[in-house]
Amino acid sequence: MTPANREALSRLLAARPxxxxxxxxxxxxxxxxxxxxxxxGPPIEWPRMSGPLRxxxxxxxxxxxxxxxxADAERxxxxxxxxxxxxxxxxxxxxxxxxxxxxxxxLVVEDRTHGHRAFAPVNEGLGRVLRFGAYSADVLERLRWxxxxxxxxxxxxxxxxxxxxxHALIGQALQMGDECHNRNRAASALLVKTLAPRLASLDLAPxxxxxxxxxxxxxxxxxxxxxxxxxxxxxxxxxxxxxSTMLTAMARNGTDFGIRVSGLGDAWFTGPxxxxxxxxxxxFGPDDANPDLGDSAITxxxxxxxFAMAAAPAIVTFVGGSPAEALSTTRRMYEITLxxxxxxxxxxxxxRGTPTGIDLGLxxxxxxxxxxxxxxxxxxxxxxxxxxxxxRPPLACFxxxxxxxxxxPRGVAG
Amino acid sequence: MTPANREALSRLLAARPxxxxxxxxxxxxxxxxxxxxxxxGPPIEWPRMSGPLRxxxxxxxxxxxxxxxxADAERxxxxxxxxxxxxxxxxxxxxxxxxxxxxxxxLVVEDRTHGHRAFAPVNEGLGRVLRFGAYSADVLERLRWxxxxxxxxxxxxxxxxxxxxxHALIGQALQMGDECHNRNRAASALLVKTLAPRLASLDLAPxxxxxxxxxxxxxxxxxxxxxxxxxxxxxxxxxxxxxSTMLTAMARNGTDFGIRVSGLGDAWFTGPxxxxxxxxxxxFGPDDANPDLGDSAITxxxxxxxFAMAAAPAIVTFVGGSPAEALSTTRRMYEITLxxxxxxxxxxxxxRGTPTGIDLGLxxxxxxxxxxxxxxxxxxxxxxxxxxxxxRPPLACFxxxxxxxxxxPRGVAG
Numbered sequence: 001m002t003p004a005n006r007e008a009l010s011r012l013l014a015a016r017p018x019x020x021x022x023x024x025x026x027x028x029x030x031x032x033x034x035x036x037x038x039x040x041g042p043p044i045e046w047p048r049m050s051g052p053l054r055x056x057x058x059x060x061x062x063x064x065x066x067x068x069x070x071a072d073a074e075r076x077x078x079x080x081x082x083x084x085x086x087x088x089x090x091x092x093x094x095x096x097x098x099x100x101x102x103x104x105x106x107l108v109v110e111d112r113t114h115g116h117r118a119f120a121p122v123n124e125g126l127g128r129v130l131r132f133g134a135y136s137a138d139v140l141e142r143l144r145w146x147x148x149x150x151x152x153x154x155x156x157x158x159x160x161x162x163x164x165x166x167h168a169l170i171g172q173a174l175q176m177g178d179e180c181h182n183r184n185r186a187a188s189a190l191l192v193k194t195l196a197p198r199l200a201s202l203d204l205a206p207x208x209x210x211x212x213x214x215x216x217x218x219x220x221x222x223x224x225x226x227x228x229x230x231x232x233x234x235x236x237x238x239x240x241x242x243x244s245t246m247l248t249a250m251a252r253n254g255t256d257f258g259i260r261v262s263g264l265g266d267a268w269f270t271g272p273x274x275x276x277x278x279x280x281x282x283x284f285g286p287d288d289a290n291p292d293l294g295d296s297a298i299t300x301x302x303x304x305x306x307f308a309m310a311a312a313p314a315i316v317t318f319v320g321g322s323p324a325e326a327l328s329t330t331r332r333m334y335e336i337t338l339x340x341x342x343x344x345x346x347x348x349x350x351x352r353g354t355p356t357g358i359d360l361g362l363x364x365x366x367x368x369x370x371x372x373x374x375x376x377x378x379x380x381x382x383x384x385x386x387x388x389x390x391x392r393p394p395l396a397c398f399x400x401x402x403x404x405x406x407x408x409p410r411g412v413a414g
Numbered sequence: 415m416t417p418a419n420r421e422a423l424s425r426l427l428a429a430r431p432x433x434x435x436x437x438x439x440x441x442x443x444x445x446x447x448x449x450x451x452x453x454x455g456p457p458i459e460w461p462r463m464s465g466p467l468r469x470x471x472x473x474x475x476x477x478x479x480x481x482x483x484x485a486d487a488e489r490x491x492x493x494x495x496x497x498x499x500x501x502x503x504x505x506x507x508x509x510x511x512x513x514x515x516x517x518x519x520x521l522v523v524e525d526r527t528h529g530h531r532a533f534a535p536v537n538e539g540l541g542r543v544l545r546f547g548a549y550s551a552d553v554l555e556r557l558r559w560x561x562x563x564x565x566x567x568x569x570x571x572x573x574x575x576x577x578x579x580x581h582a583l584i585g586q587a588l589q590m591g592d593e594c595h596n597r598n599r600a601a602s603a604l605l606v607k608t609l610a611p612r613l614a615s616l617d618l619a620p621x622x623x624x625x626x627x628x629x630x631x632x633x634x635x636x637x638x639x640x641x642x643x644x645x646x647x648x649x650x651x652x653x654x655x656x657x658s659t660m661l662t663a664m665a666r667n668g669t670d671f672g673i674r675v676s677g678l679g680d681a682w683f684t685g686p687x688x689x690x691x692x693x694x695x696x697x698f699g700p701d702d703a704n705p706d707l708g709d710s711a712i713t714x715x716x717x718x719x720x721f722a723m724a725a726a727p728a729i730v731t732f733v734g735g736s737p738a739e740a741l742s743t744t745r746r747m748y749e750i751t752l753x754x755x756x757x758x759x760x761x762x763x764x765x766r767g768t769p770t771g772i773d774l775g776l777x778x779x780x781x782x783x784x785x786x787x788x789x790x791x792x793x794x795x796x797x798x799x800x801x802x803x804x805x806r807p808p809l810a811c812f813x814x815x816x817x818x819x820x821x822x823p824r825g826v827a828g
Contacts, residue, residue, distance in 0.1 A: 175728040177591050178590075185586075192610060193607065196606060200627050201623055206614075210612070213611040217608070313761035316761075347727035347728040350737055
């Protein structure tokens with residue numbers, strides 16, 4: 001391994017992401033303005049946005065009161081009146097459409113080793129939700145309840161607890177059948193367990209306490225956004241190491257798949273977003289699927305998700321395949337990673353650490369593409385999740401990164 | 415399989431244990447009196463009781479106000495002033511010493527298929543606790559807090575929720591790395607998650623709500639007693655089938671190991687309790703260990719614990735061995751069981767059901783003894799847990815049961 005990659009990997013592993021607060025994006029997220037709408041994946045403008053992303057943008061403009069009706073919102077967006085930016089350009093990550101606007105609360109995760117912060121929106125639950133492009137009245141009402149009731153309570157409980165050690169929590173969850181991307185049942189329960197005593201003693205009406213806890217407890221994917229922000233914080237610590245070929249982001253905006261590389265600055269190397277292969281909910285099939293969407297592949301970039309499938313044999317009932325394939329998927333990922341995670345360990349592999357730190361050089365040399373567990377969004381805005389499965393980045397991302405590396409002052413040194 | 419064994423197994427699998435209440439033993443447990451002290455395992459009188467069981471009896475007499483000092487309590491017990499009875503004779507199960515006295519609250523689990531109930535005391539946490547024979551002031555104070563604060567709140571939350579489906583919860587926990595005997599981390603978190611919204615909205619002081627939730631949330635073995643009562647309820651549904659050679663209880667009192675067989679009435683078939691093999695906490699070794707103790711082997715009798723080790727590879731850090739051995743342990747248990755559980759499934763074995771329904775005939779024919787995951791108690795009362803490991807029943811239990819079966823009107827028909 002090159003010194004640059006050793007440094008990048010060691011910073012990634014040294015990170016100690018801690019959930020420290022929940023605050024409005026406008027207060028917490030650097031560079032956020034009232035005009036800004038963040039989205040998942042690499043940069044994209046309105047004309048090239050896919051259905052679910054457009055729907056979520058419309059929803060955010062309605063929620064912020066910048067438009068009174070969907071048609072007004074679309075006009076505003078098409079007229080260039082909205083400052084679109086990737087979540088990743090603002091230290092944030094968003095699931096699926098990944099839309100974050102000024103008033104939305106964000107989870108604040110701090111890397112207590114290196115000191116910086118990363119952000120992700122609060123999970124809205126399943127069904128009709130903004131992240132799948134829904135913007136009906138119930139969706140906006142739930143967003144306002146999250147803003148005015150849930151987020152302040154959650155933030156208070158987290159501050160009272162002096163933060164929640166997400167690094168340790170993920171380590172536990174991997175021993176409990178989660179891979180912390182498409183399966184978060186254990187991690188979500190552990191998070192509820194950690195915060196329940198504080199939430200229960202807040203000075204709120206009994207029904208408000210109950211509602212807040214029930215909302216979190218009934219959502220077994222609640223933890224995903226915490227995991228995403230934690231992975232983003234850890235990878236940001238490893239970004240910008242000159243000469244390093246380690247990936248620090250994989251992200252999709254529903255049209256393009258993009259990667260970032262530690263030693264190649266803030267450039268995105270993109271290719272067309274693919275369609276996941278997996279299991280569809282009854283009544284849906286591949287023709288209904290939007291191309292791959294969301295910043296959640298940040299989990300794979302940090303050694304979780306598809307890379308940790310061997311820890312989560314039960315996930316095959318959700319994404320397809322067999323428990324044996326879950327083991328072999330993880331085993332294959334060791335071939336394209338720089339190391340093994342020292343805190344994220346897999347019992348079924350004799351407690352071996354998850355494959356961590358995807359190397360551009362190893363991917364190109366072996367031809368093995370990273371495996372990403374993902375949800376599948378309907379291509380029509382607001383229909384919601386229609387399945388889950390596995391997707392891989394297009395090879396073009398890696399080839400373009402290689403060209404950039406070759407042109408870089410020190411060349412590529414995978 | 416004989417019709418009698420088919421009937422016993424099918425009743426065991428049809429049971430739907432549901433946690434329905436928490437109530438004082440004197441009100442809930444059939445035949446309980448103010449003079450009664452229930453204990454783990456087969457019947458035993460004071461002179462033959464081991465250290466931890468004696469300590470727990472002393473603690474219960476102090477807690478009930480029947481003795482003012484330990485020496486008084488011992489005199490009372492030795493004078494025959496205490497009505498000792500196995501938990502199992504009162505539809506109950508107790509961990510380790512298994513001592514239950516009149517004022518202690520018990521978890522009430524109802525089998526919603528067959529209608530009867532089973533009981534187990536509330537988990538006190540780790541460290542110095544009654545079930546390991548401790549009876550210092552802090553132990554008794556905690557028992558009183560459980561009686562007056564925790565149990566009423568817990569009971570209210572459970573009743574408001576119209577019960578907790580323990581059958582489904584165990585099924586989930588097995589997909590999350592628990593075997594529900596020595597590893598209950600997932601099940602305990604799921605239980606907290608289920609009850610937290612109700613507990614949070616009870617009309618109690620904020621600190622009381624917080625304390626109740628924190629006590630449950632901080633104890634990753636809290637669920638064990640729920641699992642034990644659920645297994646007892648399910649096995650009681652299968653007890654008393656004429657001609658059936660299926661085991662309906664395995665239990666230890668710290669001196670004797672006893673088994674019960676569905677078709678052989680309420681008789682116990684006993685042999686000397688062994689010493690577990692496993693991992694000791696720092697500073698302790700096999701010489702400190704009490705012989706095997708507690709009713710918790712009811713979990714193995716119902717297809718959990720050691721029989722479900724393949725679901726819980728991470729448990730090897732607690733009881734010893736390797737993840738591969740956890741798989742082979744479960745695989746071996748299929749050779750002595752009548753069937754596979756339809757709701758308790760193991761992802762790592764391609765979702766095969768756990769080996770369930772230990773058959774007397776199969777044990778004797780194969781010579782394979784049931785594997786039991788267990789905690790190890792110090793032989794001195796009150797020292798507490800000093801390790802965890804694996805233990806097997808003495809063959810004598812099975813040989814004596816065979817003799818009884820041969821003498822029974824219809825003979826043994828394994």
